[in-house]
Amino acid sequence: METKIKTLGRLFARSFHVDLDHIRRPGDRTAERLVIRHPSAVVVVPLVSPDETVVVTQYRYALGRETVEFPAGKLEPGEAPETAALRELAEETGYRAGRIEPLLSFAPSVGYSTEIIHAFVARNLTRLDEGPDPDEIARVEIMRLDRLKELVRAGEIIDGTTMLALAACEWLAGGPE
Known part of the structure; x- marks a missing residue:
């Protein structure tokens, strides 16, 4: 399971935004994930x-x-x-x-x-x-x-x-x- 440590940056658009998240992965490794936060x-x-x-x-x-x-x-x-x-x-x-x-x-x-x-x-x-x-x-x-x-x-x-x-x-x- 991956868990968010913190959001490193956010780009806002009119109807959605993009987050760059710093995450913790299994085995105590870390990574970055881009997530488009979009309405339904x-x-x-x-x-x-x-x-x-x-x-x-x-x-x-x-x-x-x-x-x-x-x-x-x-x-x-x-x-x-x-x-x-x-x-x-x-x-x-x-x-x-x-x-x-x-x-x-x-x-x-x-x-x-x-x-x-x-x-x-x-x-x-x-x-x-x-x-x-x-x-x-x-x-x-x-x-x-x-x-x-x-x-x-x-x-x-x-x-x-x-x-x-x-x-x-x-x-x-x-x-x-």
Whole structure:
């Protein structure tokens, strides 16, 4: 087991921070660990029909390219995951869900981050008057699930959160129906 001796430094960002911790390891050895202290987040699989979903395309600075993803985002302080999922769906796609169900929660980067992502499936979608935030989302499109899976297999969709949420929808929820 590793235990923290002290935090050597902290870098603050708008919605998370990074700690450099000095730790004690088994055998009385010491080491340093970087830990990203991140709030929880949500991802939503918005089903238009049993074989169609809504995806967003947005530019990801760290990758230097656009990516196709399910709507996702961080929880606001004190916000429940289901509330965040409904908010992110509306903000990123311009759709409201009549029904939302939890799929699973997972830690995407257990080696260096405290982030937990809560995955949901949204059904009975209706279009809102307001569309997505144009500063955040490049495109919103309805895509057949078969096409989405083809893009994953071809390596064109590389977002792990989207891939796991798609698999969870298929395997854990007994399919998209």
